[in-house]
Amino acid sequence: MTTTHTGPAIVTRGLTRHFTSRKQTVEAVQGLDLEIGQGELVAFLGPNGAGKSTTLRMLTTLIPPTSGTASVAGHDVVTGQRDVRQAIGFVGQGNGAGHRQLGRDELISQGRAHGLSRADAHRRAGELIADLDLEAVADRKVSSLSGGQRRRLDIAMGLVHLPRVLFLDEPSTGLDPQNRINLQELIQRLHAETGSTVVLTTHYLEEADALAGRVIVVDHGRVIADDSAARLKSGLGDLVRLGFGSASDAARAAGRLSRVPDSRVDTSAETVDLRVKDGSAMVGEVLADLAADGVPPTRVEVARPTLDDVFLDLTGRSLRETQQTPEPTATEIESEVAA
Amino acid sequence: MTTFVADTLNVMNRELKPVWREPMAVVFAMIQPLVFLGLFAPLLPEMATGGSALQWFVPGIVAMTALMGASFTGSNLMEEMQSGSHERQLVSPLGRPALLVGRALKEVVPMLMQVAIIVAVVTPFSFDLHLGGVLAAALVLSLFSIGVGALSFALALASKGQDWMFWTIQQTLLFPALLTAGVLLPMDGAPQWLEIVSTLNPMTYVVDAVRALFAGTYPADVVAQGVAGAAVVAVIGLWVGVRAMRRSS
Numbered sequence: 001m002t003t004t005h006t007g008p009a010i011v012t013r014g015l016t017r018h019f020t021s022r023k024q025t026v027e028a029v030q031g032l033d034l035e036i037g038q039g040e041l042v043a044f045l046g047p048n049g050a051g052k053s054t055t056l057r058m059l060t061t062l063i064p065p066t067s068g069t070a071s072v073a074g075h076d077v078v079t080g081q082r083d084v085r086q087a088i089g090f091v092g093q094g095n096g097a098g099h100r101q102l103g104r105d106e107l108i109s110q111g112r113a114h115g116l117s118r119a120d121a122h123r124r125a126g127e128l129i130a131d132l133d134l135e136a137v138a139d140r141k142v143s144s145l146s147g148g149q150r151r152r153l154d155i156a157m158g159l160v161h162l163p164r165v166l167f168l169d170e171p172s173t174g175l176d177p178q179n180r181i182n183l184q185e186l187i188q189r190l191h192a193e194t195g196s197t198v199v200l201t202t203h204y205l206e207e208a209d210a211l212a213g214r215v216i217v218v219d220h221g222r223v224i225a226d227d228s229a230a231r232l233k234s235g236l237g238d239l240v241r242l243g244f245g246s247a248s249d250a251a252r253a254a255g256r257l258s259r260v261p262d263s264r265v266d267t268s269a270e271t272v273d274l275r276v277k278d279g280s281a282m283v284g285e286v287l288a289d290l291a292a293d294g295v296p297p298t299r300v301e302v303a304r305p306t307l308d309d310v311f312l313d314l315t316g317r318s319l320r321e322t323q324q325t326p327e328p329t330a331t332e333i334e335s336e337v338a339a
Numbered sequence: 340m341t342t343f344v345a346d347t348l349n350v351m352n353r354e355l356k357p358v359w360r361e362p363m364a365v366v367f368a369m370i371q372p373l374v375f376l377g378l379f380a381p382l383l384p385e386m387a388t389g390g391s392a393l394q395w396f397v398p399g400i401v402a403m404t405a406l407m408g409a410s411f412t413g414s415n416l417m418e419e420m421q422s423g424s425h426e427r428q429l430v431s432p433l434g435r436p437a438l439l440v441g442r443a444l445k446e447v448v449p450m451l452m453q454v455a456i457i458v459a460v461v462t463p464f465s466f467d468l469h470l471g472g473v474l475a476a477a478l479v480l481s482l483f484s485i486g487v488g489a490l491s492f493a494l495a496l497a498s499k500g501q502d503w504m505f506w507t508i509q510q511t512l513l514f515p516a517l518l519t520a521g522v523l524l525p526m527d528g529a530p531q532w533l534e535i536v537s538t539l540n541p542m543t544y545v546v547d548a549v550r551a552l553f554a555g556t557y558p559a560d561v562v563a564q565g566v567a568g569a570a571v572v573a574v575i576g577l578w579v580g581v582r583a584m585r586r587s588s
Contacts, residue, residue, distance in 0.1 A: 057588070060430045061430065062426065062429060062430060062588045063588045082432055085430060085431060085432045086432045088430070090427065090430040092423045092426045092427060092430075093423065094421070094422050094423015094424070094426060095422045095423045095424060096423060096424055096426075096427035097424060097427075098353075098419055098422070098424040099418065099422050099424070100357045100415075100418075101353070101356055101357065101424075102356070102360075105353070105356050106353075106424075109349060109352070109353045110427075110431065112345075112349050113346070113349055113428075113431045113432055113433045114431065114432060115432070154423075154427075157427065
């Protein structure tokens with residue numbers, strides 16, 4: 001916390017990163033223009049290979065941009081590397097704490113790296129160990145810790161110097177559902193307590209939905225949507241799925257439903273999907289209308305839109321499907337380049 | 340500059356933590372040189388001068404231990420590159436040169452522990468201990484270990500994501516370096532091409548100097564050449580290593 005900086009926490013202008021591998025150029029991030037204010041909690045959401053991690057690696061000074069600029073906490077990520085590193089906390093996809101080390105030692109060493117005095121580094125390590133419920137394991141070898149404990153230790157490492165901007169790269173990957181929920185609660189609590197800007201990447205829809213005030217949806221290196229999860233979803237409308245006794249009933253009902261304003265109707269065999277804003281409030285009226293017309297539905301389902309629906313709507317692909325065939329991640333491409 | 344020193348000390352202290360906590364690992368890491376000592380020493384002929392063959396052989400084993408330990412050390416960095424703690428350090432304010440130099444300096448500590456163990460093991464047998472010479476040799480070997488350690492870290496960084504490359508290159512270079520430095524067999528009477536290789540190997544001069552010093556003699560030219568050989572390895576190692584660390588991402 002060296003200087004006070006009042007502008008946005010993160011600004012990018014035309015931020016671009018290409019990887020060249022076997023004469024093929026992969027445009028991992030293409031002309032990103034972003035502004036993230038101080039104190040925001042932002043999630044980058046997208047399938048594997050979308051460019052989320054590459055963006056994070058540029059913002060944390062690990063790799064330079066191919067073109068464009070980015071500043072974090074008021075410092076340029078290329079010309080002000082050291083200042084950026086001083087200002088940010090980073091929790092990567094792996095384990096920040098060395099496996100052969102003791103957790104407490106790693107916290108102290110990280111504090112010293114950030115310029116804390118020996119006494120302050122010890123005190124701060126103790127605070128974080130207590131705060132993140134690590135007392136029982138802080139003096140054990142990191143390799144003997146469970147996945148959830150290691151993750152908490154990694155987050156503690158990222159918080160040693162009270163960073164103004166905290167980056168978390170897929171923090172919950174590899175955790176079981178219980179630990180994932182614990183982690184989300186922890187991130188929310190830390191965000192509320194410290195007021196730091198928090199930027200995380202995830203390919204878990206539920207996580208982006210539950211956690212972040214702002215969701216930036218990324219695909220093929222571009223931002224395709226940027227808003228609060230609630231607004232992204234409400235723009236899409238609820239899904240009212242109606243089942244009928246026969247395909248002809250379904251077709252008749254579809255004809256009638258097509259008169260609902262600002263809606264979309266899809267029919268497949270005996271099922272009709274009605275996508276409409278505030279569909280859940282409208283469903284009683286719809287049922288009554290269809291019954292009056294002599295085609296009462298035999299089954300009714302109302303689903304609030306998910307971020308997956310948003311992604312499907314934006315790209316024509318489901319986020320869940322894209323995860324079945326992961327594209328190479330940025331780090332994989334990079335190691336190919338290094339070879 | 341003061342940040343560089345503070346950062347380097349931070350990195351070195353961190354690297355030393357596992358050494359202090361599990362000193363037995365340092366002993367296990369030198370099993371191979373100890374086996375060589377146990378199996379080769381009984382086969383050695385009496386020296387022409389009538390002294391114990393150990394007097395000639397032990398300094399070579401000491402240099403071998405230094406070379407092996409320091410050349411393996413890159414594997415620790417590879418492990419940290421895989422686990423993610425290297426990445427975390429790259430994002431911290433620690434300077435890139437400090438990340439390399441601190442690691443390389445740490446190599447001196449396990450090397451000194453190993454030299455002490457070897458000397459302690461052989462002294463009850465027909466080995467004349469010249470403590471002053473051994474300490475002087477340890478200084479030369481410290482410089483050598485820093486250089487070899489730095490080269491090993493550079494190799495680890497260059498082998499990112501491909502462990503086999505590290506091990507293939509390390510193993511391919513290790514024994515030719517040992518043999519042409521005259522560690523296991525004297526180079527006297529070697530064919531000319533081998534002699535040329537031996538002259539170009541900086542470790543040759545390190546081993547010669549360590550032999551002279553372990554014998555309690557201080558021939559100025561041999562010692563100076565040994566220091567120069569070790570310094571060449573250290574300068575090249577640190578230069579290559581810092582370059583590799585600056586490029587690491």
